[in-house]
Amino acid sequence: MKKTMRAIGFKKALPIQSESSLFEFKTQIPAIQSRDLLVKIEAISVNPVDKFTRKAQVEELAEPKVIGYDAVGTVVKTGDDCSLFKPGDHVFYAGAYDRPGCDSEYQAVDERIVGHAPTKLTLAESAAMPLTSLTAWESLFEQMAIDYQDHKANAKKSILIINGGGGVGSIATQLAHLANLQVVTTAGNEKTKEWSKQQGADFVLDYHKDLVEQAHEIGFNDFDYILELTNLDQYWPIITKLIAPLGNVVSTTGSGKELDFSPLKSKMIRFGWEWMYFKSWFQRDMESQHQILEQVRQWLDEGKLTTTLTKTITPINAANLRKATELIETNHTLGKIVLTDW
Numbered sequence: 001m002k003k004t005m006r007a008i009g010f011k012k013a014l015p016i017q018s019e020s021s022l023f024e025f026k027t028q029i030p031a032i033q034s035r036d037l038l039v040k041i042e043a044i045s046v047n048p049v050d051k052f053t054r055k056a057q058v059e060e061l062a063e064p065k066v067i068g069y070d071a072v073g074t075v076v077k078t079g080d081d082c083s084l085f086k087p088g089d090h091v092f093y094a095g096a097y098d099r100p101g102c103d104s105e106y107q108a109v110d111e112r113i114v115g116h117a118p119t120k121l122t123l124a125e126s127a128a129m130p131l132t133s134l135t136a137w138e139s140l141f142e143q144m145a146i147d148y149q150d151h152k153a154n155a156k157k158s159i160l161i162i163n164g165g166g167g168v169g170s171i172a173t174q175l176a177h178l179a180n181l182q183v184v185t186t187a188g189n190e191k192t193k194e195w196s197k198q199q200g201a202d203f204v205l206d207y208h209k210d211l212v213e214q215a216h217e218i219g220f221n222d223f224d225y226i227l228e229l230t231n232l233d234q235y236w237p238i239i240t241k242l243i244a245p246l247g248n249v250v251s252t253t254g255s256g257k258e259l260d261f262s263p264l265k266s267k268m269i270r271f272g273w274e275w276m277y278f279k280s281w282f283q284r285d286m287e288s289q290h291q292i293l294e295q296v297r298q299w300l301d302e303g304k305l306t307t308t309l310t311k312t313i314t315p316i317n318a319a320n321l322r323k324a325t326e327l328i329e330t331n332h333t334l335g336k337i338v339l340t341d342w
Contacts, residue, residue, distance in 0.1 A: 002029070003028060003029060004026050004028060005026070005027060005028075005029045005105035005106050006024055006026060006105050007026075007064070007103060007104035008022055008066065008316075008318050008321050009022070009023070009025060009064030009065050009067070010022050010057065010061075010064060010065060011064055012059065012061065013054055013055045013057045016322055016325050016326045016329060017322075017326070019318075019319075019322075021325075022054075022103075022318050022321050022322050022325065023064070023318050024317060025064055027066075029105075029106045030100065030106065030107065030108040032077060032078075033079055033108070033110075034079040034080050034081040034082075035079050035081050035082060035110050035111055036078075036079045036082070036108045036109060036110055036111065037075045037077070037079070037085055037091065037108070037109055037110075038075070038077040039071065039073040039074065039075055039107050040073050040076050040105065041071050041072075041106065041316075042074065042340065042341070042342075043072045043126070043338055043339065043340040043341075044071050044072075044316060044339050045069075045070030045071075045130075045131070045336050045337065046068075046070075046321070046324045046325055046336075046338075046339070047132075047167065047336075048166075048328060049067075049069055049097075049131075050069065050101075050325060051325060051328055051329055053067050054067065065100075066104050067101040068095075068101035068104075069094045069097075069101055070092075070094055070102065070127055070130050070336075070338075071092065071093060071094075071095065071102035071127060071130070072091070072117050073090075073091060074088065074089070075087050075088065075089045075091055078111070082111050083111075084111045084112070084290060085111050085114065085116075089116060090116065090117040090119075091117050092115055092118070092126050092127065092129065092297070093109055093113055093115060093130050093293065094113070094131035094134055094276060094289075095109055095113070096109070096113065096280035096281070097277035098280070098281055103316075111290070112287040112289065113279070113280055113289040113290060114290060115130070115289075115290055115292075115293025116293075116294065117297065118297045118300040118301050119301055120300070123338075123340050124340050125307035126300075127340070128309040128336035129300065129307060129308070129336075131276060132167040132168045132171045132308065133171050133292070133293070134289055134292055134293070135168045135252060135274060136172035137292050138274055138292075139168075139172065139227055139250045139252065139274045140159075140175055140176060141175075141179075143248075143250045143272040143274055144225050144227075144248045144272075145248070146176075146225070147179075148175070150179075151180035154179050154181050155180050155181075157181050157182065157224040157225065158181065158182040158183075158184065158220055158224050158225070159181045159183055159184070159224065159225040159226070159227065160185070160215070160220075160226045160227070160242060161173055161183065161185045161201075161229065162186050162207075162227065162228045162229055162230055162235055162239075163186060163228075164185025164199065165187050165192040165334050165335075166230070166333075166334075167335060168229050168252060169185065169196075169227075170195070170196075170199045170308040170335055170336075171305070171308055172227055172229070173185055173199040173200050174199050174200050174305050174306065175305075177200025177201075178200070178299075178305070181225070182202055182220075183200055183203075184201065184204070184205060184215065184218075184220060185199075185201040185205070186204070186207040186211065187206065187207065188206065188207050188208055192204075203218050211238050211242070212241050212242060215242055220242075222242050222243060222247070223242055223243060223244055223247065224244050225247065225250075226239050226243050226248075226249045226250075227250050227252075228250070228251040228253060229251075229253065232253050232254065232255045233255055233259075236255075236259055236260075240260075240264060241263075243264065243267065243269055245267040245268065246267070246269070246270075247267065247269050248269070248271075248272075249264075249269060249272070250272045250273070250274050252273075252275070254273070307336075308335040308336050309335060309336050310333070310335035310337065311324075311327070311333075311336075311337045312338050312339075312340060313337065313338070313339045314339065314340050314341050315341045315342060316339045316341060317342075320339055324337045324339060
């Protein structure tokens with residue numbers, strides 16, 4: 001086996017139009033630890049976290065940093081203590097934030113956060129799914145403690161998903177629909193509204209208009225669950241008005257200022273953050289992500305879930321990764337963008 005590989009990385013934050021913002025370089029194929037898999041990368045997806053990570057790098061790095069957090073590939077080597085996979089297995093995963101990403105020909109990744117890839121999807125269709133599936137699953141079924149098997153109870157419950165057209169919003173809509181919740185999402189144009197309905201939304205609200213008024217007009221005085229996926233500061237006043245007593249609010253976006261929680265105290269609202277990398281970052285309950293991806297893979301193969309892939313770019317190279325990232329930076333993409341084939 002060769003000792004070096006191609007990778008795509010950056011040294012500092014630059015406009016994505018610059019050829020130096022993401023560039024190709026040669027580096028060593030990574031060594032693996034005892035629970036690691038060495039995976040030959042076949043397809044990758046681009047996520048908003050890629051943009052945020054790159055833009056946060058104000059000081060120039062001595063060596064290029066490789067990011068990328070959605071991959072499909074083939075296991076070529078396993079660590080001494082691996083038990084979940086073997087060489088030749090086809091896998092998909094989102095990886096860890098504190099290790100090099102998947103924008104490279106090979107990647108070392110802990111097997112406990114990896115799943116067997118779907119067998120009935122293309123490479124691109126599979127690569128679109130890991131990060132968003134994990135984020136949506138943990139938000140709904142762990143943070144909000146929704147029992148996806150209790151269809152009878154869930155039929156009486158409602159969820160508002162803010163930004164239903166994005167990657168996480170799309171799969172969260174599918175999962176909430178699969179759990180038999182009444183699903184309401186937000187969108188900003190007819191194309192996004194139609195997309196959200198295709199994912200399983202019962203109603204779609206126009207975020208350019210008064211969301212509280214629109215919710216009331218379609219019969220929802222409040223929502224048992226609210227999943228915020230775009231701008232917590234902007235939507236906080238709306239969330240505090242629309243969350244039901246004993247409701248549950250989860251945000252994936254963080255906040256740039258202090259939030260006023262006082263409107264939620266009398267309602268006894270539960271609030272939580274979702275950060276998909278928590279488990280690998282703190283080495284907590286890591287194998288649950290393997291189990292989630294195994295269930296997602298099964299549902300994808302059974303047709304209970306569908307891929308959120310909307311655009312495929314080939315091959316994987318720096319120019320195409322910049323092109324995909326530029327699309328992500330518009331903040332108006334539907335579903336997921338995937339690059340295939342080195």
